[in-house]
Amino acid sequence: MMDLQLLPKKLLLKGGTIYDPLKDTMEKKDLLIVNGKIASMKKGENYDDAKTIDCAGKIITHGFCDLHVHFREPGREDKETLATGSLAALAGGFTRVCVMPNTNPPLDTPESIRFILEKAKDVPVHIHPIGAITRQQGGTDITEMGLMRDEGAVAFSDDGLPVQDGSVMRRALEYGSMFDLPIINHAEDICIREDGVMNEGFMSTKLGLSGNPNLAESSMVYRDLALGEMTGGRLHVPHVSTTESAEHIKEMKKTNKKVTAEVAPHHLYFNDEVIASFNTNLKVAPPIRSEEDRTALVQAVIEGVFDCIATDHAPHTIEEKEASFDLASFGMIGLESCFGVVNKVLVHQNKLPLSRLIQMLTVNPRRIMGFKFDLFQEGVSAELTVIDPKSEWVFSKNDIYSRSKNSPYLEEKLQGRPVLTIAKNKIAFIV
Amino acid sequence: MLEQKHLLGLENYPAKDIQTIIDTAFNFREVLDRPIKKVPSLQGVTIVNLFFENSTRTRISFELAQKRLSADTVNFSASSSSLKKGESFKDTAQNIEAMKIDAVVMRHPSPGAPLHLTKFIDATIINAGDGAHEHPTQAILDMMSIQEKFGKIAGLKIAIVGDILHSRVALSNIHGLQSMGAEVTLCGPANLIPPYAESLGVTVNSNLDEVMEWADALNILRIQRERMGSALLPSVREYRSLFGITEERLARHKKEIVIMHPGPMNRGVEIDSQVADGDQAIILDQVLNGVASRMAILYLLCGGKSEETES
Numbered sequence: 076m077m078d079l080q081l082l083p084k085k086l087l088l089k090g091g092t093i094y095d096p097l098k099d100t101m102e103k104k105d106l107l108i109v110n111g112k113i114a115s116m117k118k119g120e121n122y123d124d125a126k127t128i129d130c131a132g133k134i135i136t137h138g139f140c141d142l143h144v145h146f147r148e149p150g151r152e153d154k155e156t157l158a159t160g161s162l163a164a165l166a167g168g169f170t171r172v173c174v175m176p177n178t179n180p181p182l183d184t185p186e187s188i189r190f191i192l193e194k195a196k197d198v199p200v201h202i203h204p205i206g207a208i209t210r211q212q213g214g215t216d217i218t219e220m221g222l223m224r225d226e227g228a229v230a231f232s233d234d235g236l237p238v239q240d241g242s243v244m245r246r247a248l249e250y251g252s253m254f255d256l257p258i259i260n261h262a263e264d265i266c267i268r269e270d271g272v273m274n275e276g277f278m279s280t281k282l283g284l285s286g287n288p289n290l291a292e293s294s295m296v297y298r299d300l301a302l303g304e305m306t307g308g309r310l311h312v313p314h315v316s317t318t319e320s321a322e323h324i325k326e327m328k329k330t331n332k333k334v335t336a337e338v339a340p341h342h343l344y345f346n347d348e349v350i351a352s353f354n355t356n357l358k359v360a361p362p363i364r365s366e367e368d369r370t371a372l373v374q375a376v377i378e379g380v381f382d383c384i385a386t387d388h389a390p391h392t393i394e395e396k397e398a399s400f401d402l403a404s405f406g407m408i409g410l411e412s413c414f415g416v417v418n419k420v421l422v423h424q425n426k427l428p429l430s431r432l433i434q435m436l437t438v439n440p441r442r443i444m445g446f447k448f449d450l451f452q453e454g455v456s457a458e459l460t461v462i463d464p465k466s467e468w469v470f471s472k473n474d475i476y477s478r479s480k481n482s483p484y485l486e487e488k489l490q491g492r493p494v495l496t497i498a499k500n501k502i503a504f505i506v
Numbered sequence: 507m508l509e510q511k512h513l514l515g516l517e518n519y520p521a522k523d524i525q526t527i528i529d530t531a532f533n534f535r536e537v538l539d540r541p542i543k544k545v546p547s548l549q550g551v552t553i554v555n556l557f558f559e560n561s562t563r564t565r566i567s568f569e570l571a572q573k574r575l576s577a578d579t580v581n582f583s584a585s586s587s588s589l590k591k592g593e594s595f596k597d598t599a600q601n602i603e604a605m606k607i608d609a610v611v612m613r614h615p616s617p618g619a620p621l622h623l624t625k626f627i628d629a630t631i632i633n634a635g636d637g638a639h640e641h642p643t644q645a646i647l648d649m650m651s652i653q654e655k656f657g658k659i660a661g662l663k664i665a666i667v668g669d670i671l672h673s674r675v676a677l678s679n680i681h682g683l684q685s686m687g688a689e690v691t692l693c694g695p696a697n698l699i700p701p702y703a704e705s706l707g708v709t710v711n712s713n714l715d716e717v718m719e720w721a722d723a724l725n726i727l728r729i730q731r732e733r734m735g736s737a738l739l740p741s742v743r744e745y746r747s748l749f750g751i752t753e754e755r756l757a758r759h760k761k762e763i764v765i766m767h768p769g770p771m772n773r774g775v776e777i778d779s780q781v782a783d784g785d786q787a788i789i790l791d792q793v794l795n796g797v798a799s800r801m802a803i804l805y806l807l808c809g810g811k812s813e814e815t816e817s
């Protein structure tokens with residue numbers, strides 16, 4: 076069980092390796108935290124009055140930041156709340172998350188942004204709301220982006236639903252360029268997707284499930300990239316799932332430095348052959364693609380096409396996931412399992428340097444969202460994660476702190492895990 | 507006895523078990539020709555027919571098979587609209603389990619629903635069609651009819667004609683026929699052939715006349731009239747001209763092609779009456795074989811139980 080405590084007045088993390096993802100330095104040092112702030116980073120420190128935690132064999136780094144989670148508040152508190160989602164985040168090593176606005180009602184006004192920030196004050200991780208691009212996520216009328224920014228919105232997205240109308244997307248990018256906040260479009264052309272519930276391919280043919288072709292995503296990603304170039308707006312492409320989308324992004328990034336993109340753990344870890352189990356926890360939008368796509372995404376990570384990893388943590392009730400595959404809700408939870416999954420597939424299986432993976436979980440997403448990212452300076456509030464990179468563990472229900480349990484990783488063997496998370500003057504002992 | 511407890515689909519289903527079912531079905535065919543068409547084989551066995559979608563023919567065929575075997579049966583029908591209202595599949599399943607049922611015959615619009623059901627209940631599950639996925643009992647009765655007509659299945663050339671994309675019959679037939687050693691060609695409008703169909707090991711050809719030159723038998727699928735005048739199909743007359751089995755078309759091909767249809771037929775669309783009622787059609791034999799093969803499946807999956815408890 077995770078143990079969440081108030082941070083001691085003086086805390087020494089001793090004997091570990093400090094990895095600073097900003098400076099890209101890996102050093103054996105001790106880290107002293109006094110009154111919740113970074114006090115010093117030296118070698119061989121000893122303080123009789125400090126609580127000391129042995130970090131031998133562990134890596135101390137910035138707290139992870141996930142710019143794409145669904146915490147369902149307000150409206151579906153039976154699935155998740157800001158409070159329960161925060162525990163899931165801590166258990167996954169995340170100290171800062173951005174919540175998507177597809178709640179009920181959606182976060183499409185400055186008042187709703189304020190509501191989230193009020194509620195998020197007392198939870199143990201930093202929460203930033205993303206505002207809707209269009210009112211009611213209706214896809215037609217743009218929201219009060221300026222006022223929402225003033226209240227604390229950090230980006231805009233209709234996530235869950237694509238902005239299907241190209242002219243609305245164009246106007247939103249133009250308008251949003253005044254605020255220099257990312258516009259995040261869930262790219263899936265609904266006309267091409269039709270009623271597809273899994274990747275269109277040999278597996279959908281074999282299983283008799285309606286398919287969602289790669290083109291449904293990649294054509295809209297291409298449109299958005301072109302609109303981003305045309306308008307000068309800041310486009311962030313979420314949960315890229317196809318070879319073609321990754322290629323379009325790679326190409327556009329050569330000339331447009333504003334474009335950023337994320338990839339989700341499940342698109343790197345699974346291919347669509349797993350759907351043969353009809354396990355509804357594997358039903359997600361965009362869908363888990365073919366093995367060719369999966370390997371292309373891994374390759375794209377290695378080539379630096381994606382700026383960050385984002386979980387798209389999407390809790391659903393047991394009832395919604397116990398329906399048959401075609402009727403079950405889209406989405407899976409992902410915060411608690413994230414590091415063990417991406418470390419296994421990227422670092423262990425595909426030789427990505429661990430340092431690059433940590434950057435994709437820390438400094439890169441903070442940069443995209445305009446958060447403070449120089450966290451290992453003296454006097455900065457402690458926001459860090461201690462990782463055991465060698466740990467091999469089997470993900471189980473006991474590792475889930477989300478109110479929902481819809482994880483496809485149950486009984487999966489994962490590699491590496493966060494053991495300690497510090498944020499907002501609290502310390503979470505995960506294992 | 508069969509290797510698997512359930513009959514969920516014919517993908518990777520052992521060929522020897524398909525043959526066992528067909529052989530047993532021929533034995534039951536004799537029962538069906540007797541004046542008293544009833545045997546006590548499944549006395550004391552309780553079977554529920556769980557139909558989440560209307561399918562009068564399949565349900566009647568199963569019910570008749572159960573009655574001929576003296577099983578106790580219960581029918582449960584639920585409209586697919588109640589599924590959408592969020593009525594829990596698990597609740598329904600657990601209710602059935604609580605009633606101590608030996609076997610469940612299920613028709614469901616969702617692919618994978620029978621596999622899903624095995625997670626909630628211990629009874630033997632027989633798939634009577636799950637969406638566009640599988641319909642194994644239909645494929646077995648089709649193969650039995652082919653064997654009856656040709657005396658064999660291996661080495662035959664079978665074409666499946668029509669809307670392959672939305673068909674549950676096609677996939678089970680492909681898997682079954684291939685494991686029994688037949689060759690399969692799919693023929694239909696290019697936008698109603700599922701993606702990567704060739705990867706199933708079949709040939710795809712949208713030219714019906716070429717396919718008829720090649721085939722020993724045609725299995726004609728029903729085309730949904732609702733699909734006419736949509737993005738998928740322009741009109742009935744165009745479909746009939748490209749894919750309809752008309753008398754003229756049949757006459758153009760010298761070879762005696764055997765005509766099959768799982769029913770219900772759209773006469774004048776995918777098949778003309780003269781063909782459906784003609785000498786080359788074995789459509790009514792399929793119906794009778796449907797009862798016999800379902801008797802065989804039920805007997806092999808649920809049989810012996812009552813005798814064991816008596817001894």
Ligand SMILES: [Zn+2]
Binds near residue numbers: 234261313314
């Ligand atoms: Zn999304």
